[in-house]
Amino acid sequence: MLVPPAKMKKVKPIPFxxxxxxxxxxxxALAGNWTGGTPITAYTLMWDKGTALNEYEPVSEELLTQxxxxxxxxxTTYTLxxxxxxxxxxxxxxxxxxxxxxxVPA
Numbered sequence: 001m002l003v004p005p006a007k008m009k010k011v012k013p014i015p016f017x018x019x020x021x022x023x024x025x026x027x028x029a030l031a032g033n034w035t036g037g038t039p040i041t042a043y044t045l046m047w048d049k050g051t052a053l054n055e056y057e058p059v060s061e062e063l064l065t066q067x068x069x070x071x072x073x074x075x076t077t078y079t080l081x082x083x084x085x086x087x088x089x090x091x092x093x094x095x096x097x098x099x100x101x102x103x104v105p106a
Contacts (some may be wrong), residue, residue, distance in 0.1 A: 002037040004089035008082055020074040020102045026066035027094075029086050038086045046083070046093060048074040056093070060089055062083075075103045 008030065011012050017024035030040055046056035056079075059065045072078065077100045081093040 002086075002088050005036045005040060005084035005086055005091035006034045007092040008034075008084060008094035017068070018102065019036070019071050022068060022070045023078070023099055023100075023101070024066065024068040024071065025080065027082055032101050035084070036088055036091070037084050038088060040084050040086055041042050042085045044083050044085065046081045046092070050078045052077065052079070054079075056081060072101050074101050076101050083090045 014026055016026055040065050042061050043065060044061045045059050047059045048054065048056055052072055059069065077098050079096050081096050081100045083093045084091045
């Protein structure tokens, strides 16, 4: 039976490039039974825009497992989640992940 992808429980974006105004994130692709029985067609990266209000909106929807966010505010915490999609629908959001932008040197 084909179903939407599973929740990306142990998957969270990992920063691998971090500056005062940008961060590049990557996450592992879902595979096997976690895909819902069909190939993943997109990953949606959601963020709170640094508001800490627990309101998320999409920042990208692509078949990529990494994304660079730019024009961010220094010394601000951004919280992100990711979810996977296949032809049957969209899986639930992952657990939240926060990254703090570096401070501008004094």
